[in-house]
Amino acid sequence: MNKKIKRKSVGTGFSMCVQPAFIIGTNNEDGTPNFAPITWVSATCEKGSDYFIVISMFGTKNTKTNVYRDKRLSVNLVSTDMLPLMDYFGTHHAKVAEEDDIEYSFSRGEVVDVPTLDASSWVYECEVEKSVEIGESTTFFCRIKNIQMDEKIECKDTFDVNLVKFDPVIYSGNYHSLGKRLGEIGDYANRDNKRKSMLETTLNTRDLGGYRVEGTETFTKYNRLIRSDAPTMPSERDIDFLRRIGITTIIDTRIDEEIERKAHGLSTVQGFDYYNFPITEGSGLPESVEAVPNSYFACAHDPSVTKIFRTIAESDGGVMYNCSAGKDRTGVNSALILWLCGVSKDDIVRDYMYTKENNASRFGRIRENFPDIDINIVIPHEEYMYGFIELMEKAHGTIEAFFESIGIDADIQKKLRSKLLDA
Numbered sequence: 001m002n003k004k005i006k007r008k009s010v011g012t013g014f015s016m017c018v019q020p021a022f023i024i025g026t027n028n029e030d031g032t033p034n035f036a037p038i039t040w041v042s043a044t045c046e047k048g049s050d051y052f053i054v055i056s057m058f059g060t061k062n063t064k065t066n067v068y069r070d071k072r073l074s075v076n077l078v079s080t081d082m083l084p085l086m087d088y089f090g091t092h093h094a095k096v097a098e099e100d101d102i103e104y105s106f107s108r109g110e111v112v113d114v115p116t117l118d119a120s121s122w123v124y125e126c127e128v129e130k131s132v133e134i135g136e137s138t139t140f141f142c143r144i145k146n147i148q149m150d151e152k153i154e155c156k157d158t159f160d161v162n163l164v165k166f167d168p169v170i171y172s173g174n175y176h177s178l179g180k181r182l183g184e185i186g187d188y189a190n191r192d193n194k195r196k197s198m199l200e201t202t203l204n205t206r207d208l209g210g211y212r213v214e215g216t217e218t219f220t221k222y223n224r225l226i227r228s229d230a231p232t233m234p235s236e237r238d239i240d241f242l243r244r245i246g247i248t249t250i251i252d253t254r255i256d257e258e259i260e261r262k263a264h265g266l267s268t269v270q271g272f273d274y275y276n277f278p279i280t281e282g283s284g285l286p287e288s289v290e291a292v293p294n295s296y297f298a299c300a301h302d303p304s305v306t307k308i309f310r311t312i313a314e315s316d317g318g319v320m321y322n323c324s325a326g327k328d329r330t331g332v333n334s335a336l337i338l339w340l341c342g343v344s345k346d347d348i349v350r351d352y353m354y355t356k357e358n359n360a361s362r363f364g365r366i367r368e369n370f371p372d373i374d375i376n377i378v379i380p381h382e383e384y385m386y387g388f389i390e391l392m393e394k395a396h397g398t399i400e401a402f403f404e405s406i407g408i409d410a411d412i413q414k415k416l417r418s419k420l421l422d423a
């Protein structure tokens with residue numbers, strides 16, 4: 001990605017707190033519980049799975065006194081529904097909560113004898129191993145002795161914690177909540193390398209994310225629209241991956257004969273809504289090299305295109321659309337949506353051209369099996385896509401006017417843009 005944000009130096013007085021907010025539970029000297037929000041919380045690890053929570057406390061506070069004395073504490077994740085409680089504990093000692101009619105309940109830790117908040121879906125029970133003082137601030141390194149987690153949430157290991165499910169409050173001077181889950185490690189490897197298929201069982205499955213809106217620092221988002229050749233035999237891994245990145249709608253633009261020859265591998269798989277909107281032009285070969293842009297023009301005006309873009313606009317999750325090789329019909333649909341989003345013509349052509357390398361083995365087979373066909377009609381050439389864009393500009397002037405002419409009005413166009421561009 002060649003994104004370049006213009007930044008300014010602002011001194012040292014800002015912090016980017018990347019941890020969720022926690023309420024620290026401690027034992028007062030008389031055995032009663034104390035709770036206080038502390039957001040300067042981080043983590044470190046000694047060896048293997050010996051994790052430590054690192055907590056910094058400033059000035060004088062009950063919690064700090066308790067931790068120094070008792071060396072035990074609970075670290076209770078704050079979910080967004082616990083904000084009133086956190087705000088209360090931020091300015092009051094837990095002892096007076098009852099007088100103020102603040103309702104909350106607590107239990108004792110299962111491994112460490114500390115108070116834990118019943119409302120919290122994730123609780124660390126810790127013992128202090130070490131403390132480091134810097135001025136009025138003390139940082140405690142706390143060994144995790146136990147983690148209690150909402151029993152309704154399944155997490156296999158550290159790397160399988162779906163934070164969104166815990167709905168944590170993120171604090172950085174303001175309270176925030178988390179956005180969408182974006183995936184796991186490896187889900188984005190090679191995503192900007194469009195020369196590689198995202199699926200292991202197809203040649204040409206690519207994300208429309210990562211393209212610059214011309215003249216801006218805005219880029220098309222990942223996981224929203226995936227273009228593909230026909231995924232006729234997706235592996236379990238492919239299906240899992242598509243589910244994980246949020247693809248819920250499948251649009252197959254092949255005609256009946258093509259589907260009869262090779263059925264779509266996701267048409268009956270749970271979790272995917274499958275639509276068949278056939279585009280007839282493009283299911284066969286244009287008669288000459290010169291006819292390719294005209295063929296693309298005809299694809300763009302197939303009645304199915306209106307249905308395709310209406311479906312994309314209305315879909316809640318990500319959409320994967322395909323034809324047979326992911327080249328012509330899929331190339332046209334990709335060009336249309338990228339164009340509508342303001343991606344440059346050169347990038348649209350670049351996106352189209354990746355098929356040349358991705359489908360090289362497919363083109364090789366056609367060359368062998370059909371020696372009479374002019375292979376240049378089959379292999380993508382930049383002029384084909386530039387030629388198509390030129391024909392479209394001649395006929396419609398703007399991409400907006402084109403969409404309007406096929407029944408995709410300004411409202412739907414807005415939805416289509418936000419599909420690929422909005423956070």
Ligand SMILES: Cc1cc2nc3c(=O)[nH]c(=O)nc-3n(C[C@H](O)[C@H](O)[C@H](O)COP(=O)(O)O)c2cc1C
Pocket residue numbers: 021034035036037038039040041056057058059060061062063064086087089090091092093094171
């Ligand atoms: C959102 C929030 C975050 C806070 N984070 C910290 C923190 O990281 N470190 C700290 O020393 N105090 C922090 N505080 C302040 C303490 O929670 C506050 O001083 C509290 O009243 C102490 O209570 P106690 O004296 O009963 O321990 C935070 C307060 C709020 C509301």
